[in-house]
Amino acid sequence: MHKGKGMKFVGDSRISAERKPNIPKDYSEYPGRTEAFWPNFLLKEWLAGSVFLVGFMCLTLAHPSPLEGMADPTNAGYIPLPDWYFLFLYELLKYEFASGPFILLGILVIPGLAFGGLLLAPFLDKGPGRRPHQRPIAVGMMLLGLASVIWLTYESASHVDWAQRAEANKPIPPSEVEIDKQDPGYAIYEKNCMTCHGGDLSGGAAAPPLIGIDRSAEEIAKIAREGIGSMPADQFTGSDKELKKLTDFIVSVNKQAK
Missing domain, CATH: 1.10.760.10 (Cytochrome c-like domain)
Structure with a gap:
């Protein structure tokens, strides 16, 4: 101890005696590669979500979904259909490998493997790059899932006359x-x-x-x-x-x- 310097006491030798302000890491050293989660990244996500939400609301106001009449259990000829975002699963059950004796494959195994694969994709592909060609596993699985959903939805919707269906089953106040x-x-x-x-x-x-x-x-x-x-x-x-x-x-x- 030097004269005039005083004495410093600490309770644990692993803790620095000098107090440092709680300042987030300076990301200026990595321009374009990373950013602070709050508020930079989160604000961008909120803005993108708000734009999508407003666009979706405008679309539903301009083209409201057709409503049908109340369910009639006495009508044996009525064919129920799921909402449009589940049509691809409805179409999947029409194939032989996912229907009949293999119905459990269609309703549990195949959808479970598909959605489970998408959830595991980021953990299977841990490459540091963010460009699509640098993440072949994650991008490939996402494209495969997206193409499958679009194709199955199109196949299901193309066989239904939606205007005639809505007219035949419209609710009558x-x-x-x-x-x-x-x-x-x-x-x-x-x-x-x-x-x-x-x-x-x-x-x-x-x-x-x-x-x-x-x-x-x-x-x-x-x-x-x-x-x-x-x-x-x-x-x-x-x-x-x-x-x-x-x-x-x-x-x-x-x-x-x-």
Whole structure:
């Protein structure tokens, strides 16, 4: 110890006695190669995400997705389709190696390997370069996945007439159909059907709507007597004459909806 210099005390010899300010690393030594995560990199990510979000919102406002009517369990001819971003998985299940006895390959193994490979790609390709030709494994797997999704989506969408499908299954608001409550069949409908199908035939949580159905009076009468799907048999308790009035009423309402 030198005179006039004082004495310094530390609790651990591994800790420097000199306090250094908490200043982030100077990245100016590596121009164009790296940057600080906060705020430089994160701000760029937020800006890119905001531009994409605004563009996506404008697209949905300009071209809203077509909505279909409520699900009708009595319609055996209806073919459900997933949303557009799952169409490639739907198309995959049409191939022999991913359907039938190999269905587990189509719904679990193949998608699991594909998405798992994309997750592992950065760990499999640890090259220091950032250009595509310097990251052959990661870039190759990403291009393969992207090409597969685009091709399968195109193949699935090209076999569907979306305009005709939307027109055939479009929802019909009850307000557009005038319900004649003076019709003799409406009183029978109130007694037998209103609890499940609603006062305006628009359906509910327990039953589908009776507006927009494509069934004859005979088919409706058979369903009322024998039931269908989750609807039990003998739901209608009236006479044959009352059943005739009920079916005529339902058919007349659907004629207005067409």
